[in-house]
Amino acid sequence: MTLASLVAALNEPPDTGAPVLDPASPDSSPRRLLVSRPSRSDSLFRSVAFSAGGITVAIMLAVGVFLSIRASDALGVAGVNFLFEQDWSPESKKFGIASVLFGTITIAVIAMCVAVPLALGTALLISEIAQGLMKSTLVTLVDLMAAVPSVVFGLWGVFFLQANVIPVATWISLYFGWIPLFRVADASGHALTEASAFTSSAFIAGIVVGLMVVPTQTSVMREAFSQAPIGEREAAFALGSTRWGMIRSVVLPFGRGGIIGGTMLGLGRALGETIAVYMIISPIFTINWQVLKTGTNSVSALIALRYGESSSFGLSALMAAGLVLFLITLIINFTASSIVARSRSGAESD
């Protein structure tokens, strides 16, 4: 069929009553409305999806609101002292989270010292050095590590790592004991050297928690590094830079938001980690600056330890502790995601 015959067929006035569109006379066909007229299935879908979103928000808000309401009981009694009191005995109305919060932050900081170099190195390895099969294997491995249950990490920490880390901790305290942080001494100031003074410390818990948060950090950093623009990379190579020179002058500056955001996301996870910490530490309720010495505490371990024996008021006090922990992780998470989102170029989101 030729074009000419087609044009002729179109130009021919329709001899039957078939609704053929004729561009010459716009009046013959009804004007098209550009307003969407949702069908019944559409409006049903809309309302179902809307209510699903509503239910999700309701569940999430319920957690926050319920925590706040139940915590207000204990917070009303303790007042500002809640943040500065070290002891935890709600029965005698003398309780606060100073020591547990200190322990939580100590463990999280040690975890960061372990996790950030590992995560940074692995993320650079995956995005810049590894290729082909090795790259996909490493990515799978990091994802797999995120799925290993925390109780398994706790088992490993208690039954393997503890025995192998104690000599290292002893060595550090022997040679670097003049730094107050690494000193291990009893109440009268005598340096301790026996192994029992080094078990169940914040140091060991921090190492285990650090390994657990590496995958979170690695995946955020890797994504940020892989978005470093190819033009700048090639420009660096063209100017004679080595691969490390290129990484330092292009990839790291472009990925700075990802590094900071990933670190903070990992920090949020580290602060909330419960079961591995609970299995390793021996809980105390004083501020312990000697991170290598036995005894530390964390907010989540406190909740796991005391929820069963609590009266109604004690439960409210635990709620208050949980609320503080939730607020801290919430602030860290939001800051981190806004840093990561801002560091991304263009209109892409997430």
Next chain:
Amino acid sequence: MTITQATTITPAATRSYAMSGRPATTIPAPEGAPIGPRRRVRGARLDDRFNVIGAAAAGVAVAVLLFGWVSPLSGGVGWVLVAYLAFLGFYALLVSFTSDAQEVKDRLMSVLLSSAGVLLFGALVFVVAFTLVRGQEALPHPNFFTQSMELAGPLDGLDMGGIVHAILGTLMQISMALAITIPLGITTALFLNEVGGRFARFVRTISDAMTALPSIVAGLFVYSAIIVLITHQRSGFAAAMAITVMMLPIVIRASDIVLRLVAGNLREAAYALGSTRWATIWHVVLPTARPGLATAVILGTARGIGETSPVLLTSGVTAVTNLNPFAGPMISLPLQVFDFVKSPEPTMIARGFGTAAVLILLVLTLFALARVVGGKGPGQLSPRHEQRVLLASGRDLQRMNVRNDLAAGDPSPRPESLPTSSPTDLTTKETSS
């Protein structure tokens, strides 16, 4: 800077610059310019490999010497550290024989980055292997999988008692959690992507905030909201609720990302054919995103199965098989691990490792499943699926040909049937060739 400019400007342009009185740009003659050796940025030469091997041998030798003969050093960790530092030093020395300082730095950093990867890989393999090896003591006993701990005391040997109650508990709790999470999570993700609007942005913000919720706080919420206020007893249902609160944001986030990857032109094609919003979602968006959604759900399941702390507060510990999720404590695998290893008895600890091995095998299986299901991007089909799609379009083609033949047999050919016949002919030619 001048060189790059000069190479882009043609000689004619330079001449015109010179005529206008500006200083002419000098162009280096391309024939005479020396071409330096090409810098290798990837891959390793043979001598690079020998450098690594030699430096490693030297590092080990130094560590053995230091620890064995020269100085009174001891300890496994110290040995590894000394050997590694010596390896770095020797490697830098070896590279510096043939290269400048920049290249030495580059090589050293490559080695450091690779060591980070090796360390992480080693840690993961070691954690998993340690659990599996220590679990070997309990796993070979068949009663470990068929009995509960009801009749076994702490002093009984490993040929008594098992974890069937924990396995059943885990299966029931995760099924209940999935029954809520899958519809709610995926519908919410659809709401975020397909409906949109201000409320959707609010939902996304809230569900992002929810990923920050510490698991113990989720457990505490369910404990004080459901157990203390309503049911007054721990139950599998309460544990499932706690797991749901933890899994929901993970599933929403992962499905949201997957749905966003569905190509926009597929949706537009569906709308252009006149389908409704719901028909587009049901026939185009969801089938395209199916592997990704399955991966999101499976990964959420793997995380949910391993959650210990919310279950610790909500499900309660028991040694008896309990199949009623609404009454009485119902233990799950991670909590059973935690409960076993609290005991000082070696048999109980062996059972704890056996349970942890079962748990980790379950997680690994789920993970492998997720890789098999979701290894492909949206729209990529497996060979069998592709075969099915080809057959289906073949059937469509046949049907259309039959209809066209009928139309052609009509004694009075109408003009509007002519244009429709030509594309069908084209397709016939395409598929037959």
